[in-house]
Amino acid sequence: MLRECESVREENHVSSNLTCDDNLMLRWNKPPADFLKCNIDAAVHQKEESISIGRDARMRPAIIFIIFLFLSWVTSSKGWGSNSRDSYVRDACSVTKYQDLCVHSLSSFSRTAGRSPGKWARAGVSVTIGEAKSVTQYLNKLNKYGLMRGGRNRIAFSDCIENFQDTIDNLHKSLGVLKNLDATNFDTQMGDVITWTSTALTDEDTCLDGFEDQSPPKQVILMLQKRVTGVTYITSNALALVNKLASIGLESLTN
Numbered sequence: 001m002l003r004e005c006e007s008v009r010e011e012n013h014v015s016s017n018l019t020c021d022d023n024l025m026l027r028w029n030k031p032p033a034d035f036l037k038c039n040i041d042a043a044v045h046q047k048e049e050s051i052s053i054g055r056d057a058r059m060r061p062a063i064i065f066i067i068f069l070f071l072s073w074v075t076s077s078k079g080w081g082s083n084s085r086d087s088y089v090r091d092a093c094s095v096t097k098y099q100d101l102c103v104h105s106l107s108s109f110s111r112t113a114g115r116s117p118g119k120w121a122r123a124g125v126s127v128t129i130g131e132a133k134s135v136t137q138y139l140n141k142l143n144k145y146g147l148m149r150g151g152r153n154r155i156a157f158s159d160c161i162e163n164f165q166d167t168i169d170n171l172h173k174s175l176g177v178l179k180n181l182d183a184t185n186f187d188t189q190m191g192d193v194i195t196w197t198s199t200a201l202t203d204e205d206t207c208l209d210g211f212e213d214q215s216p217p218k219q220v221i222l223m224l225q226k227r228v229t230g231v232t233y234i235t236s237n238a239l240a241l242v243n244k245l246a247s248i249g250l251e252s253l254t255n
Contacts, residue, residue, distance in 0.1 A: 089106055118181065120241050140161070
């Protein structure tokens with residue numbers, strides 16, 4: 001609209017320093033139709049622009065407030081879910097000896113395990129199986145590259161491999177029973193699981209015993225002892241979770 005006004009001024013050789021009304025009165029002593037339309041359109045445009053700016057200014061605080069409420073709701077919802085899941089795993093791990101390790105190794109099960117002692121026991125045994133297999137693979141690599149061929153180390157190493165194979169077998173049996181608990185045989189089943197998990201822990205400790213008298217220990221033996229010790233901690237935690245399940249009894253089957 002304003003451009004049209006300027007065009008009309010230029011076409012009629014009107015001074016840009018004067019308003020439309022001033023120029024019209026100087027040239028024709030009355031406003032032509034084009035100049036009337038120019039002034040009216042310009043006034044309407046300015047009014048509409050003023051209304052639009054005012055409306056935007058009034059709406060802006062409301063929009064910002066709505067966005068703030070939405071972001072607050074999203075943040076609080078995520079925080080609540082995270083805190084809730086964190087409380088599940090910490091509550092479950094409260095009965096274990098190595099609680100920080102327990103929380104770290106089992107936190108991914110919080111959503112599915114919730115407050116179920118049975119699910120936490122299965123999670124504990126399942127994670128232990130994975131760690132025991134990892135150590136077994138490490139032992140097999142040491143054996144493959146012949147790093148344990150010398151004297152007493154070779155004998156201790158051979159015993160350790162056998163012990164870990166027994167550990168994995170016992171843990172697999174435990175997990176199989178935990179997945180199929182029933183009210184009729186619950187006590188017997190849990191007795192078997194406790195026995196197998198305890199035996200797995202004993203086998204791991206026996207593996208460490210074979211290297212204790214080696215002096216001075218080689219770097220590879222130190223690494224082996226570190227890996228095995230880590231598994232014994234996780235197995236101990238799994239056994240604690242199994243014992244908790246057994247102590248709760250049949251009530252755990254409803255969770």
